[in-house]
Amino acid sequence: MPATDPFDHDAALAACARGDRQALAQIYGLEGRYLLGVALRIVRQRQSAEDVLHDAFVSIWQRAGSFDPARGAGRGWIYSVVRHAALNWVRSHAREVPVDEEGQAALEDEVALARHATQLDPAETRVDLGRLEACLERLEAERRECIVLAYLDGCSHGEIAQRTQKPLGTVKSWIQRGMRSLRECMA
The missing domain is CATH 1.10.10.10 (Winged helix-like DNA-binding domain superfamily/Winged helix DNA-binding domain)
Incomplete structure (x- = not known):
């Protein structure tokens, strides 16, 4: 499970927009392995997922100034950038990715999670993560x-x-x- 510490993704993105490389490193350190998992679920190849993640972090660095906290949570925006990068990779490689029922359900879960993450404020996200952890424990x-x-x-x-x-x-x-x-x- 991602850390439930109150890391301020919005402030980290603002710092990235100001050119603070340490802020980008903090985002990567906190979210990198989870974001790699998101990319891997979409592109299905580890090396390609790593490439997608790299490209996504370049995009996060370059586009951090366009992040608007009034439109959603910073963490959701970061995950959205990675998902879009992975989907663009799949499209650009013009190959069909066969999706079975379980794969389709997983993609639908990821889309629902992304939609949900961008609609919550950080306090609600921590509450939901606590609920998810309790549900997982069951x-x-x-x-x-x-x-x-x-x-x-x-x-x-x-x-x-x-x-x-x-x-x-x-x-x-x-x-x-x-x-x-x-x-x-x-x-």
Whole structure:
């Protein structure tokens, strides 16, 4: 789970706009691995996801001055830049990315999360993260691990099956059921 410390993403973006490289490094240090997971879920190739993340951080650096806190949270804006960079990469490489039902559900979850993140103020986001953490704690440990590996680390179902040494079908089922439980708990 991302840190729930009150890091001020808006202030960090404002500092980036003023040319403060340390602010960009702080954003990367805090969010980099999660943003890599977002890119990886979309482009499906680690090296390409790393390239997308690099390009996204260049864009964040160059466009930080265009961020408007009145239109949404800084953290949501940062995640949006990465998602758009990943989607642009997929489009520019003009290849079809086959999406199964689970993949489609994951993409829909990411879009819903992004929409939700841009509508909340930082205090509400911390409350939601606390609720999400409590909901995750209610899941069986193995299901929780699979969901964390998929959504935060960006692992494919096959990679999760290898890491957990569980059958692929079991991993897929745990993720589907776990996400259903999380949706119900968060509603």
